[in-house]
Amino acid sequence: MTDPTSSFDSHHPPSRELLDDCVHCGFCLPTCPTYQLWGEEMDSPRGRIYLMDLAERGEIELAGAFTEHIDACLGCMACVTSCPSGVQYDRLLEATRPQIERHVERKTSDRLFRDAIFALFPYRRRLRAAAVLGLAYQKSGLPRLLERVLPARLRATQALLPPVRLREAFAALPRRVRPSGPVRRRVALLSGCVQDVFFHEVNAATQRVLAAEGCEVLTPRRQGCCGALGLHAGREDHAVERARETIATFEALPVDAIVVNVAGCGSSMKEYATLLADDPEWAERARRVSAKVRDVTELLAELEPRAPRRRMDTRVAYHDACHLGHAQGVRDQPRAVLRTIPGLELVDLPEAELCCGSAGIYNMVQPEPAAELGARKADNVRAVAPELLVTANPGCLLQIRRYLGDDIPLRHPVQVLDAAIHGPNGP
Known part of the structure; x- marks a missing residue:
């Protein structure tokens, strides 16, 4: 069903109320990666909101320039962090991209x-x-x-x-890992899809670290994609189907938290309640699951460190994954967890708010701007001369590794903590 006065259909279009929140002040411009690359107003958050406003009024069509400028957005949400008016650009973008996928015929x-x-x-x-x-x-x-x-x-x-x-790639995680001492928390772990195949060692380190800190860890064998890729790319049906499957997997587990070690996955799972808000069968179930989701560093920051740490006299640069720092607002916790390691020197990166160019599938479907951002991020890493770069998202690890080369090792925060607790060769 289509509103004749709008270029959007009536299924969750960008909200007029949210569109009107933007006062076009420009505070978002310095933090927007594509505006920094091109200086093009329509490739800034306020410019894209202006395009959404025109489309909502039916003054422009979705095909052509509108789709090109929306596709060029990384969805990094740095603008959400920097906006003094509280504009929910994340909600606007996630309402707009499904409209494009439904109504624009791609090449x-x-x-x-x-x-x-x-x-x-x-x-x-x-x-x-x-x-x-x-x-x-x-x-x-x-x-x-x-x-x-x-x-x-x-x-x-x-x-x-x-x-x-x-x-x-073919290894299986233990279904249950128990701590050696008293159980402080009982948690479930999202093992993921890409994470479990190509970054299985991060999942294994997550189980070990949580157990060392007194957590009993349940890892359901039958779990798959959480829907993050589809949600961020505008494939709503895919995201909804995967969200329901993930909710059904985790909702019955008697756990205090659902732990996620991938920034994009954690961000999406925390949005299940919004994604399924108008589904009477799933809305409340989604809300209960979303309320339990914690990034692994969030949970670890809540626990007083119990496991002894070995000293690591290492200069470590921390890169904020966009869907952890901007989308989830989790910035202090990863740093606090890393600072529990004696001797570790933690440094932040210049232009820390700018995306590395990974952004889900962005570095594959928009390779040119992603390459510019990846090279820029690598230069900023080299500028602080770290011995190790740490970030909490597999996409960021792959993207930065491509442009940084082999000079500086890259790790997930839990891998660093695992090495401090169990030694560099594991337990």
């Missing part, structure tokens, strides 16, 4: 590329098969041969491939 190559991403990444079994092929591909020497002839999107996807370790 065949664009549609097929996006479909391929969603046919692969949310499925662990398919990712494991891809890991086998990826390992063979990496060892074949083809990546170097094809680097100059591949289209930009495929070249970017190839460059982002992590070093594949089949043993970890």
Whole structure:
């Protein structure tokens, strides 16, 4: 059903009330990655809100320039943090992107590329098969041969491939991990899809660290994608289906918290209550699950450290993943957790508010601006001369590694804490 006075349909269009909150003051401009790259008003948050306003009034269509400027947005939410008026750009963007996906016919190559991403990444079994092929591909020497002839999107996807370790890609996490002492919290762990296949060691470190701090950790075997990729890309049906599956997996577990170690996943799971708000069967169930979701550093920051830490005389730079810092407002907790390690020197990055260019599937579908932002972030890392870079999102790890090279190791915060508690070679 379509409102004849609007270019949006009537299914959750951008709210007129939220659109009117923006007073176009410009405080968002210094923190917007695409505005910093191009200086183009329509590629700033206030410019995109102006376009949404015109579309809501039916004065412009969704195809063409409107879609181009919305697609160019990373969805990093730095503007939400910087806005003095409290404009909920995150809600506006997440209402606008599904409208585009429903009503704008993309070029065949664009549609097929996006479909391929969603046919692969949310499925662990398919990712494991891809890991086998990826390992063979990496060892074949083809990546170097094809680097100059591949289209930009495929070249970017190839460059982002992590070093594949089949043993970890096919490893299974223990379903239950108990602490050696009294149980302080009982938690469930989201193992994820991409995280569990390509960053399995982060999940294993998460279980070990939580257990060392007195948590009993339940990790349901039958769990999959939480819907984050679909939610941030405007694929509402995908996001809703995955959210329901994740809620059904975790809601019956007798736990104090649902722990997430991926910034984008945690952000989306905290939004389940909004995503399913008008679904009478799922709304309350979504609210209860969302209320339990905690980033792993949030939970660890709530617990007085119990496990002894080894001294680590290391200069560590911390990169705020956008969906942890901006979307969830979790900034102090990761730093506080890292500072429990004796000797560790923690430094912040210049232009810390600017996205690294990962942004879900952005660095694959928008490779040129993502490359500029990735190189800029790498330069800012080098500027503070760290011995180690730490960030809480696999997309950020892959993106920054691509432009930083092998000079500076990259780790998730729980991996650093795990090394301090159990030693660099594990327990």
